[in-house]
Amino acid sequence: MANLNLTLKVWRQLNADDHGRIETYEAKNIPNEASFLEMLDIVNERILVDGGEPIHFDHDCREGICGMCSLTINGIPHGKDKGVTVCQLHMRSFKDGDTIWIEPFRSRVFPILRDLMVDRTAFDRIIEAGGYIDIRTGAAQDANNLPVEKDKAEAAFEAAACIGCAACVAACKNSSAMLFVSAKAAHLNYLPQGAPEKQKRTLAMVRQMDAEGFGNCTNQYECEAVCPKEISADNIAKLNRDYVISSAKEAVG
Amino acid sequence: MLNSNIPSGPIEQKWTKHKFESKLINPANKRKYKIIVVGSGLAGGSAASTLAELGYQVSCFCYQDSPRRAHSIAAQGGINAAKNYRNDGDSVQRLFYDTVKGGDFRSREANVYRLAEVSNAIIDQATAQGVPFAREYGGLLDNRSFGGAQVSRTFYARGQTGQQLLIGVYQSLAKEISRGGVTMHSRTEMLDLVTVDGHAKGIVVRDMVTGEISSHAADAVILATGGYGNAFFLSTNAMGCNVMAAFRAHKRGACFANPCYTQIHPTCIPVSGEYQSKLTLMSESLRNDGRIWVPKNAADCGKKPSDIPEEDRDYYLERKYPAFGNLAPRDIASRAAKEACDDGRGIGPSGLGVYLDFRDPIARLGEDTIRARYGNLFQMYEKITGENPYTSPMRIYPAVHYTMGGLWVDYNLMSNLPGLHVLGEANFSDHGANRLGASALMQGLADGYFVIPATIAPYLASQTPGSVTTDAPEFKKVEEEVRERVGQLIDITGSRTVDSFHRELGHLLWDKCGMARDKAGLKEALKLIPKIREQFWKDVRIPGSGNNVNAELEKAGRVADFLEFAELLCHDAHDREESCGGHFRSEHQFTDKSPEVKAGKTQPGEAKRNDEKFSYVAAWEFKGVGKKPKLHKEALKYEAVKQAIRSYA
Ligand SMILES: Cc1cc2nc3c(=O)[nH]c(=O)nc-3n(C[C@H](O)[C@H](O)[C@H](O)COP(=O)(O)OP(=O)(O)OC[C@H]3O[C@@H](n4cnc5c(N)ncnc54)[C@H](O)[C@@H]3O)c2cc1C
Numbered sequence: 001m002a003n004l005n006l007t008l009k010v011w012r013q014l015n016a017d018d019h020g021r022i023e024t025y026e027a028k029n030i031p032n033e034a035s036f037l038e039m040l041d042i043v044n045e046r047i048l049v050d051g052g053e054p055i056h057f058d059h060d061c062r063e064g065i066c067g068m069c070s071l072t073i074n075g076i077p078h079g080k081d082k083g084v085t086v087c088q089l090h091m092r093s094f095k096d097g098d099t100i101w102i103e104p105f106r107s108r109v110f111p112i113l114r115d116l117m118v119d120r121t122a123f124d125r126i127i128e129a130g131g132y133i134d135i136r137t138g139a140a141q142d143a144n145n146l147p148v149e150k151d152k153a154e155a156a157f158e159a160a161a162c163i164g165c166a167a168c169v170a171a172c173k174n175s176s177a178m179l180f181v182s183a184k185a186a187h188l189n190y191l192p193q194g195a196p197e198k199q200k201r202t203l204a205m206v207r208q209m210d211a212e213g214f215g216n217c218t219n220q221y222e223c224e225a226v227c228p229k230e231i232s233a234d235n236i237a238k239l240n241r242d243y244v245i246s247s248a249k250e251a252v253g
Numbered sequence: 254m255l256n257s258n259i260p261s262g263p264i265e266q267k268w269t270k271h272k273f274e275s276k277l278i279n280p281a282n283k284r285k286y287k288i289i290v291v292g293s294g295l296a297g298g299s300a301a302s303t304l305a306e307l308g309y310q311v312s313c314f315c316y317q318d319s320p321r322r323a324h325s326i327a328a329q330g331g332i333n334a335a336k337n338y339r340n341d342g343d344s345v346q347r348l349f350y351d352t353v354k355g356g357d358f359r360s361r362e363a364n365v366y367r368l369a370e371v372s373n374a375i376i377d378q379a380t381a382q383g384v385p386f387a388r389e390y391g392g393l394l395d396n397r398s399f400g401g402a403q404v405s406r407t408f409y410a411r412g413q414t415g416q417q418l419l420i421g422v423y424q425s426l427a428k429e430i431s432r433g434g435v436t437m438h439s440r441t442e443m444l445d446l447v448t449v450d451g452h453a454k455g456i457v458v459r460d461m462v463t464g465e466i467s468s469h470a471a472d473a474v475i476l477a478t479g480g481y482g483n484a485f486f487l488s489t490n491a492m493g494c495n496v497m498a499a500f501r502a503h504k505r506g507a508c509f510a511n512p513c514y515t516q517i518h519p520t521c522i523p524v525s526g527e528y529q530s531k532l533t534l535m536s537e538s539l540r541n542d543g544r545i546w547v548p549k550n551a552a553d554c555g556k557k558p559s560d561i562p563e564e565d566r567d568y569y570l571e572r573k574y575p576a577f578g579n580l581a582p583r584d585i586a587s588r589a590a591k592e593a594c595d596d597g598r599g600i601g602p603s604g605l606g607v608y609l610d611f612r613d614p615i616a617r618l619g620e621d622t623i624r625a626r627y628g629n630l631f632q633m634y635e636k637i638t639g640e641n642p643y644t645s646p647m648r649i650y651p652a653v654h655y656t657m658g659g660l661w662v663d664y665n666l667m668s669n670l671p672g673l674h675v676l677g678e679a680n681f682s683d684h685g686a687n688r689l690g691a692s693a694l695m696q697g698l699a700d701g702y703f704v705i706p707a708t709i710a711p712y713l714a715s716q717t718p719g720s721v722t723t724d725a726p727e728f729k730k731v732e733e734e735v736r737e738r739v740g741q742l743i744d745i746t747g748s749r750t751v752d753s754f755h756r757e758l759g760h761l762l763w764d765k766c767g768m769a770r771d772k773a774g775l776k777e778a779l780k781l782i783p784k785i786r787e788q789f790w791k792d793v794r795i796p797g798s799g800n801n802v803n804a805e806l807e808k809a810g811r812v813a814d815f816l817e818f819a820e821l822l823c824h825d826a827h828d829r830e831e832s833c834g835g836h837f838r839s840e841h842q843f844t845d846k847s848p849e850v851k852a853g854k855t856q857p858g859e860a861k862r863n864d865e866k867f868s869y870v871a872a873w874e875f876k877g878v879g880k881k882p883k884l885h886k887e888a889l890k891y892e893a894v895k896q897a898i899r900s901y902a
């Protein structure tokens with residue numbers, strides 16, 4: 001149960017118009033078992049007592065599923081532990097005396113709102129463009145009337161595990177959103193329920209992604225490496241395939 | 254004052270009959286009506302999208318940056334439905350009965366029956382949306398078991414049932430947003446409700462990025478703002494969960510029902526230190542295979558679990574409740590854990606813990622099977638504790654998890670304030686004094702997809718659409734009050750943090766109004782809460798301004814409401830002189846001497862209801878800060894089931 005003494009280098013920015021800067025904080029006597037966000041809570045509590053303004057960051061469920069938390073730690077979105085969000089990162093992964101750099105998820109598409117909080121509404125607009133199955137409430141048939149092969153259902157689930165946190169974008173030097181978009185499209189495109197709108201959906205989501213200003217994928221797969229849900233980059237290949245086929249069909253009419 | 258508007262007739266026919274007899278609004282007229290939905294979780298999101306599909310103009314609000322992040326996302330284990338795909342004897346009748354019994358005979362029969370009745374359509378709806386429920390090799394849907402039931406009726410998507418159902422809801426919301434049926438306001442917090450001539454006609458909100466305060470008017474308002482578990486500071490809820498919207502409505506006249514019915518979930522990771530911000534649930538689904546135990550002898554508590562031989566282990570749930578075993582309902586399993594720890598047999602550094610052990614199922618089924626079933630939960634446990642649950646048992650302890658109480662609503666889900674409708678965890682109606690696992694997701698989606706779309710029409714039909722706008726003086730007045738309050742909070746410039754007050758309140762509630770309560774403790778809490786509140790308004794410190802992102806200001810507004818709400822919670826717990834479900838009054842329990850124990854109907858230490866005096870819903874009317882609220886009673890009538898001693902033995 002050792003406690004840690006750390007130095008934090010934190011991005012501070014009052015609002016979108018402000019020029020941000022890195023500020024330094026000494027984080028003394030941090031319990032080993034605390035989560036990373038609890039460490040920030042402790043630091044904030046001290047900043048507040050000293051009369052300062054706390055470090056702002058997005059967070060909510062604190063169990064790795066809501067996708068709110070969005071910190072880049074020592075250059076890696078969600079930090080160096082694999083398969084976790086920042087809220088699941090624990091201080092036992094750090095050593096006494098460490099210096100930790102904490103920055104927001106950076107991308108030209110995500111304006112900084114304050115300190116470590118960014119605006120990720122571009123993701124919502126991509127879903128609104130077509131990332132759904134157009135079914136009215138009440139119109140569904142009995143759920144077991146449509147068996148789904150277990151492997152397809154599993155593949156759909158693997159893709160659907162995406163929590164929309166945008167670490168993939170933050171990790172990409174081009175700010176590509178391909179891992180996110182491909183996972184969201186694959187979830188529905190794998191399933192028989194999603195088949196009727198597959199072409200329309202694929203084209204609409206990709207076009208909205210481009211319109212938002214996300215960059216191209218150059219197959220470096222940093223996205224896959226940082227994804228807290230370990231979404232596979234195979235989805236990107238699938239999206240590319242689906243997109244080519246859909247465009248061709250569209251051109252033919 | 255409280256008319257539950259339960260339709261007449263046999264319970265199986267009430268809902269169909271009610272829908273037939275309710276007024277409709279023709280499709281062309283629907284688009285003239287505006288509806289505000291606060292909340293984008295399973296309840297609010299499903300209501301917003303379905304109402305928009307029907308043609309209403311919907312505005313939806315949430316405090317997160319995207320509707321997809323509502324706290325419903327965190328639900329792990331599953332959702333119930335009476336499909337009987339397992340051919341194990343399930344039916345609407347059985348789901349209804351289990352839920353009423355699970356609620357310790359303190360819920361409203363007619364609502365619960367309707368819930369069971371629409372449960373199947375939820376599974377159909379979600380599947381059609383592409384929710385990737387677990388499937389068997391034949392391609393059909395799989396089920397697991399949850400507490401309080403002897404059938405397998407729980408549908409699940411690994412340990413992510415909440416996220417997957419919510420993505421279904423969110424995608425259908427996205428469809429309506431793009432079609433123009435729903436206007437979405439994310440990062441927008443409702444700070445007050447506006448009533449005009451006694452009807453709920455709008456809300457005042459704060460833009461959490463710019464700080465702008467503005468009004469929104471509508472023909473009806475729906476609150477689906479979740480539960481108030483965070484009154485206790487530490488809970489399994491997300492950090493932002495709060496009671497503000499519901500409490501504001503309460504202060505504007507809506508009755509708050511059964512606030513003392515709070516659910517303490519038996520299997521959470523134990524508290525480890527003061528710095529802790531929340532507690533993490535280990536899903537009830539783990540109790541399908543995991544076995545709960547403590548050492549038989551207090552002297553063994555410090556030993557490594559693997560060094561404690563079989564005969565020295567007390568599998569206390571299996572021992573006390575052989576018919577349900579580890580799948581005893583939550584209130585019962587939590588109290589049994591507390592009892593074992595109070596007996597000095599708790600494990601772990603604090604002595605407040607019991608084991609949830611997978612040794613036997615791993616030996617029987619293999620580690621791979623267990624990994625496939627619970628892999629992500631095991632991983633979550635390991636991340637948090639640094640211990641490997643495949644090789645040593647999990648340490649768990651009860652924690653605040655869910656709130657059965659909420660705003661009072663009638664059969665139409667309308668509160669006593671006309672026009673104000675309340676859905677999901679924010680209302681009180683379906684779970685009585687204890688909720689069974691996998692029933693909250695079911696209720697939220699039932700309310701939003703299937704109930705409110707039908708039951709809001711009669712109210713709307715009585716209103717001229719668009720008759721109230723934000724130009725009404727009532728809006729200006731409430732807006733002014735909201736601005737003043739925000740200013741007041743910022744101007745205190747005291748010395749203590751918001752969290753320090755929240756923590757203090759939480760400790761007090763957990764101590765005096767937690768797993769066990771008694772009169773003296775509650776009296777003391779009622780004395781201390783106003784003192785904390787007074788101190789808060791004198792000494793809290795909120796830096797920065799209202800015109801920017803300001804997390805301390807947001808928290809302060811919520812904690813200020815918890816500090817008033819906590820008193821309501823304790824009043825209710827104090828006045829309910831019986832034990833039922835999650836409300837356990839130490840004075841009211843069965844003992845060795847009780848005739849019911851001697852007759853073998855129950856065991857010492859079990860909750861003792863008093864049906865003669867307390868078969869009612871306690872709906873409280875606000876009478877001023879620090880004043881005792883006024884109690885209104887809605888008598889509970891049991892026609893389809895008989896109130897009985899709840900036995901799981
Ligand atoms: C860890 C965990 C696991 C669970 N697992 C299960 C399970 O397996 N099965 C089950 O049936 N139940 C489970 N539950 C319970 C269940 O998840 C919840 O009861 C249910 O999802 C609540 O849904 P809701 O729509 O009522 O509220 P929520 O999902 O909490 O949504 C509330 C919404 O209201 C908004 N809101 C709140 N206040 C304001 C305000 N002032 N202004 C604007 N917006 C506001 C929020 O932004 C959010 O959109 C679990 C709960 C927890 C905590």
